[in-house]
Amino acid sequence: AQKVTQAQTEISVVEKEDVTLDCVYETRDTTYYLFWYKQPPSGELVFLIRRNSFDEQNEISGRYSWNFQKSTSSFNFTITASQVVDSAVYFCALRVPYNQGGKLIFGQGTELSVKP
Amino acid sequence: GAVVSQHPSRVICKSGTSVKIECRSLDFQATTMFWYRQFPKQSLMLMATSNEGSKATYEQGVEKDKFLINHASLTLSTLTVTSAHPEDSSFYICSARDSRLAGYQETQYFGPGTRLLVL
Numbered sequence: 001a002q003k004v005t006q007a008q009t010e011i012s013v014v015e016k017e018d019v020t021l022d023c024v025y026e027t028r029d030t031t032y033y034l035f036w037y038k039q040p041p042s043g044e045l046v047f048l049i050r051r052n053s054f055d056e057q058n059e060i061s062g063r064y065s066w067n068f069q070k071s072t073s074s075f076n077f078t079i080t081a082s083q084v085v086d087s088a089v090y091f092c093a094l095r096v097p098y099n100q101g102g103k104l105i106f107g108q109g110t111e112l113s114v115k116p
Numbered sequence: 117g118a119v120v121s122q123h124p125s126r127v128i129c130k131s132g133t134s135v136k137i138e139c140r141s142l143d144f145q146a147t148t149m150f151w152y153r154q155f156p157k158q159s160l161m162l163m164a165t166s167n168e169g170s171k172a173t174y175e176q177g178v179e180k181d182k183f184l185i186n187h188a189s190l191t192l193s194t195l196t197v198t199s200a201h202p203e204d205s206s207f208y209i210c211s212a213r214d215s216r217l218a219g220y221q222e223t224q225y226f227g228p229g230t231r232l233l234v235l
Binding site: 104 | 148158160161162207209223228
């Protein structure tokens with residue numbers, strides 16, 4: 001069975017600190033997709049990144065970076081020089097292959113609070 | 117990017133009434149839509165998968181007679197919460213599968229969500 005674990009329920013940092021959000025996943029599929037979403041207080045999910053299982057290159061987008069390691073089944077997310085606007089709940093998700101339904105399995109979420 | 121809308125964004129109803137939530141893909145056709153539910157301080161859990169022209173597939177533990185799903189067209193899926201009770205109060209989010217791009221580029225887009233409060 002597929003599963004996503006975000007062990008950090010809440011993280012609080014001071015502005016300009018770097019912060020890493022952990023994500024560990026479980027799947028037996030050889031092809032899979034991992035996602036990160038941001039959910040601000042409004043509730044709308046904001047797509048951040050998608051990564052497929054064949055691409056282990058780390059990615060950087062501005063202050064955001066992602067570290068994908070198949071050997072440890074982890075897909076961690078780092079925010080550099082955090083800002084108050086980064087305060088939100090962040091979800092890591094695993095997409096089941098479409099021949100198995102294609103649903104997204106979400107982790108429990110990490111609530112990030114960035115204080116000024 | 118592709119847009120998915122939901123209506124209404126917020127609804128308050130009395131216990132025992134039925135509530136219909138619409139999910140529309142605005143600039144693409146979606147043969148598959150997903151309905152998720154999120155309780156406060158919790159994660160999103162899939163309720164059902166909606167396929168155009170066929171019956172929805174419900175996740176274990178979700179009452180299909182209580183949560184009626186109709187995917188009558190390629191751009192619209194509706195979720196009806198029948199005889200709603202306070203415990204159905206939640207945030208309901210839909211997503212639509214955009215299959216215009218093949219393979220790994222295929223993606224899903226989320227609607228903005230509907231907050232349901234049952235008094």
